[in-house]
Amino acid sequence: MSLKLLAVVTLYHGALLCTGFNIDERFPVIKEGLTKGSFFGFSVALHRQTEGTAKYLLLAGAPKEKAWSLPNVNETGAVFSCPITTDSNDCTRMDLLTSTDSSELVEGMWLGATVTSQRDQPGRMLACGHRYVKIFRTGRDEHYRMVGKCFVRGNDLTFDPSDVWQSDDREVCDPNGDFENEGMCNMGISGGMTDTDVYLGATGSYMWQGNVYIIWRDPNPDEIWNSEQKKFGQFFKYRHSYIGYSVAMEKKLLALNEYTVVTGAPRDESRGSVLLAVTDLNNDDWNDLIVGAPFYFDRMKERGGAVYVYMNENGSFQKKPTLILTGPASSGFGFALAAIGDINQDGFQDFAVGAPFHETGQVYIWTEVNRGSRRTYTFGYSINGGIDMDENSYPDLLVGSLDDRIALLSITAIVCMSFTLSNGNKNFKRAINVNYTVEADMDTRKSARVTLKLSVVTPLRDKLEPVVSLSTFP
Numbered sequence: 003m004s005l006k007l008l009a010v011v012t013l014y015h016g017a018l019l020c021t022g023f024n025i026d027e028r029f030p031v032i033k034e035g036l037t038k039g040s041f042f043g044f045s046v047a048l049h050r051q052t053e054g055t056a057k058y059l060l061l062a063g064a065p066k067e068k069a070w071s072l073p074n075v076n077e078t079g080a081v082f083s084c085p086i087t088t089d090s091n092d093c094t095r096m097d098l099l100t101s102t103d104s105s106e107l108v109e110g111m112w113l114g115a116t117v118t119s120q121r122d123q124p125g126r127m128l129a130c131g132h133r134y135v136k137i138f139r140t141g142r143d144e145h146y147r148m149v150g151k152c153f154v155r156g157n158d159l160t161f162d163p164s165d166v167w168q169s170d171d172r173e174v175c176d177p178n179g180d181f182e183n184e185g186m187c188n189m190g191i192s193g194g195m196t197d198t199d200v201y202l203g204a205t206g207s208y209m210w211q212g213n214v215y216i217i218w219r220d221p222n223p224d225e226i227w228n229s230e231q232k233k234f235g236q237f238f239k240y241r242h243s244y245i246g247y248s249v250a251m252e253k254k255l256l257a258l259n260e261y262t263v264v265t266g267a268p269r270d271e272s273r274g275s276v277l278l279a280v281t282d283l284n285n286d287d288w289n290d291l292i293v294g295a296p297f298y299f300d301r302m303k304e305r306g307g308a309v310y311v312y313m314n315e316n317g318s319f320q321k322k323p324t325l326i327l328t329g330p331a332s333s334g335f336g337f338a339l340a341a342i343g344d345i346n347q348d349g350f351q352d353f354a355v356g357a358p359f360h361e362t363g364q365v366y367i368w369t370e371v372n373r374g375s376r377r378t379y380t381f382g383y384s385i386n387g388g389i390d391m392d393e394n395s396y397p398d399l400l401v402g403s404l405d406d407r408i409a410l411l412s413i414t415a416i417v418c419m420s421f422t423l424s425n426g427n428k429n430f431k432r433a434i435n436v437n438y439t440v441e442a443d444m445d446t447r448k449s450a451r452v453t454l455k456l457s458v459v460t461p462l463r464d465k466l467e468p469v470v471s472l473s474t475f476p
């Protein structure tokens with residue numbers, strides 16, 4: 003429902019209004035993996051294609067999918083792209099891994115454990131397999147180094163070797179060292195892209211201290227060859243803390259115009275964090291931090307899984323969270339976490355939290371951090387959002403599971419209008435017919451999906467008592 007409709011209704015009726023959102027269940031977009039047990043939906047991303055045919059696509063990683071036309075390889079994982087249709091079996095496997103040689107081991111590489119889309123248009127896509135192995139030889143000895151591998155593809159998901167973002171091999175970890183250095187770095191266990199950087203989490207560097215590798219490229223198209231690689235150093239005291247398990251890179255965190263890298267380190271003093279989301283929850287132009295801790299439990303209160311919200315105070319954060327949200331016991335609440343845009347169009351950014359092990363899995367959507375929550379039922383091992391996939395002005399939500407299925411939750415508006423009717427005459431005995439016309443957003447809807455429900459809010463008592471009726475869409 004467009005904002006235009008709200009304005010029109012207010013103007014003509016001067017009536018009470020309420021707005022909200024709903025998950026559109028009439029046109030479910032559910033996609034299924036090719037192979038049972040392939041973990042299709044382990045990671046998900048919304049992708050907007052603007053080059054060639056303009057379209058919206060759902061990207062899903064299936065890290066245990068079978069190998070495809072590679073000799074002597076059984077399982078590599080894969081990434082699928084799916085159109086927005088009601089057909090659940092029309093996803094296409096991306097052509098990422100076309101050959102292999104004796105210097106590498108792609109068997110069991112978990113390609114698709116990380117899948118993301120670059121939001122600045124025309125956005126590329128990134129997919130990683132953090133269990134990819136480089137084989138390093140000294141004399142007769144073979145050394146296996148699990149350094150991970152990532153692929154970048156263009157906006158239309160094809161490979162363009164002239165685009166250095168795509169042709170760069172991103173072999174950021176040195177395979178010559180062992181696990182005390184970068185030989186087991188597991189690069190690509192997390193990652194993403196800004197308009198200028200590829201950033202990759204690598205939990206295995208320096209005896210599982212972990213690291214984040216950032217490859218910056220000059221945004222000027224004529225200077226795109228100009229690049230720089232950065233990483234955290236070796237700290238020794240943080241060994242076994244798994245830095246890079248999750249990673250985000252955003253402006254407006256510690257400085258307004260510079261990027262800040264935020265990373266989870268789930269084994270840091272057995273506390274740490276697992277997943278991160280960054281968005282401005284209170285509209286002060288500083289991004290706030292949302293941190294998932296799915297293994298949190300409170301035995302006394304029967305709560306399990308927590309999400310910590312840290313509000314940004316002009317570029318700095320308090321050590322203690324501003325708000326702690328918890329889920330049901332053993333729910334894995336906080337396993338997935340995503341900033342999902344402003345899904346109820348109230349001017350504030352919203353976020354979603356997955357609790358994949360609560361019954362059949364649930365996704366909680368927070369639209370008002372300070373005033374409680376609203377939740378809706380679904381699975382939720384992975385979540386991605388923030389793009390309006392059906393152009394109804396509400397950003398939509400893609401949810402994955404460990405059950406080889408993903409679902410696009412299309413957000414639709416609920417608009418409530420109340421009418422108060424009375425002719426002021428106590429002796430009036432005739433029926434009152436109410437004729438009204440509702441103009442919906444015909445210009446933005448591709449197909450009419452507006453239905454109208456009319457209900458009387460309070461029962462009729464006498465003729466002077468106004469009749470209040472309520473219309474809701476959809």
Ligand SMILES: [Ca+2]
Nearest residue numbers: 282283284288
């Ligand atoms: Ca803020």
Ligand SMILES: [Ca+2]
Nearest residue numbers: 344346348350
């Ligand atoms: Ca909102």
Ligand SMILES: [Ca+2]
Nearest residue numbers: 390392394396
């Ligand atoms: Ca939408």
